[in-house]
Amino acid sequence: MNAARNTLPVELKGLSTRFGSTWVHRNIDLAVPVGEVVALVGGSGTGKTTLLRQMVGLLRPAEGEVRLFGEPLFAGSRAEQLARRRRFGMLFQQGALFSALNVFANVAFPLREFGVSDEAMLRDLVLLKLAMVELGPEVALRMPAELSGGMIKRVALARALALEPELLLLDEPTAGLDPDRSAGFVRLIRALQKALGLTVVLVTHDLDTLAALATRVAVLSEGRILAFGPLDEIMTVQDPFIERFFHSERSQAALARGRSEI
Amino acid sequence: MSTQLRGARPQAAIDVEGAGARVVLSGDWTLSVLNPRCVDIRRQLEAASGAPAWDLAGVSRLDSFGALLLWRAWGRRRPPQLVLPEALESVFGRLADLGDASLPVEPPYRFLDATAHLGRLLLGLVRHLGHFVVLVGQLLLDLLYLLRNREHWPVREMSANFYKVGVKAMPVTALVGFLIGVVMSYLSALQLRAFGADTFIVNILGLGIIRELGPVLVSVLVAGRSGSAMTAQLGVMRVTEEIDALTTMGVSRYVRLVLPKVVALTLAMPLLTLWGSSVAIFGGMVSAYVQLDMSFDYFLNALPRAVPVANLVIGLVKGAVFGLLIALVACHFGLRVKPNTESLSANTTASVVTSITVVILVDAVFAIVTRTIGLPYR
Ligand SMILES: Nc1ncnc2c1ncn2[C@@H]1O[C@H](COP(=O)(O)OP(=O)(O)OP(=O)(O)O)[C@@H](O)[C@H]1O
Ligand SMILES: [Mg+2]
8 A cells, every 4th residue: 555554653762751850761662553453551650641641742752752653743834733633532541521511512522623514414423433432322411520430431432533543542441441341342443443444552451451452562661661562472571570460360361351352 | 744645545436337226435435535525425425325236345444424424325224235345344333223313302492491590590599598508607517616626627728828818919919009009199199289188198098098998909809819719729629529538538628628718818818908008008108209299207197197096997807807708708619619610610700700799798888887987077
């Protein structure tokens, strides 16, 4: 296919992050190829959320560079930056729904911004997105404050999916979902990937999901990428963190469950 | 760049073959490609919609926007003969599952609803009053409890609040007070000189500022500055469930959050009033010196003779009462914030408007009640 398809959706080059005097990341290189589902794992507080925020430009790195779709995020005119931003969607760890808008308006927001103005089309699209995350039309008129934690996550995912992005950045998408819904999430992402060649970067502690979805795993530890590759390769790396994360009895059981879903 | 990229993708295309019997689709059927040409595409689809055979094998990408366009053109069901690549099955599967689900409808607005709306407004007002009484009552009960349990006084919070609403408000109070003093003095001096009644400037400034203007001016400033901050703080704590967390830990929101604010503002306001009035009088003095050539010495000596000390007491008492009211109103609205940003902004606005209105109303009551006190010429 053409060159545009083969550029890397996300590329980090020598990226370092500092808060005050503490370095969260040191010289991180990461290249996410098109159509892959990359799982970012690491202990709590190792800077996974921070890395996602760097990718979407909410945080500028102290050193190094972030490239999205082959270009620096802030390159080009305003219109070009906007066009680039519309090619990815992000799910925040806490949902980040607009609290003054109801569920319907939250999901419709990016579509309206994009210029979809046909109300009937908009209604069907929003209901479809909500159905994708297994929410019925009866929640559409509720306010975010009237939703459960897991429902907030799902509405936020529906909003991230609204513009049919080529790249999805998901911060703990299955935290707060029941196992059934997590399986539904796995099915949804896989179907989208098949139909659209979606690229996904997801942060997760949920090994079921990881084993079922991830085509590659990046392990973040002590401020750097410890290992990056398919799950089976990662499992063979000798490292105390990987040992604890992937090889404990509970992890093995979860991984086996996830693999059986494939 | 974006146009280049879009250009690089194969455009959505509709080819009708066999005199409208078969429709072949190709290219990208995605939101970013379709939306700019939506009207055109929809017209073409409409024209082709009767065809029994659809071939989607040539479609390179199809997202739910494209699928929805097709689905609507097909009349929400699959056409009799459909060639669909396996990867695209799931999109249409989801659309079929959706059926014709629609949003829950809200009943239309009727005349009776207007009456109900009016009634709800009135009930809302009553509820406001009820809530306010509960707030005051709860505070009194908590005060009684605190009088018996000295160790539970939120002393740190009080002192922190006192610093925030009192000390930090001093510069702005001084600035505004000084300017108002200068302006008042300047305007009065112009009039007084015309009548040769220069020395009365001391009476006008002294009485006007100490008794009336000082407390009201400082209250308006404090309501805008500290009242809104209190409402916003409590409101955000409601939004982020911090107040619920406090309640779960058995910490009373009234003792820990409301009382320190109320006490701090009630204590700080008289002092701020004193400060504000002093600076305003100083401003007036400076202006009188420039305009009327009145020395500072003369002004300061004439002030106690022109303004009985009762006026100062009235000014300070007003300050304390206004402070109490502003804090109570601010906390009342802060605790009513619902967990969304719209409610937060509405309540913050309501808090400032209400406290300024209440201050001016109560000031009028003060004026009537104290009409026989402290006025030298009657
Ligand atoms: N705005 C900030 N200021 C200072 N330090 C920060 C800031 N944001 C994050 N940090 C620090 O950076 C580190 C990484 O935080 P981050 O939120 O990225 O962790 P995480 O890997 O997402 O953790 P978790 O799995 O618990 O969500 C933490 O040590 C955190 O304390
Ligand atoms: Mg995180």
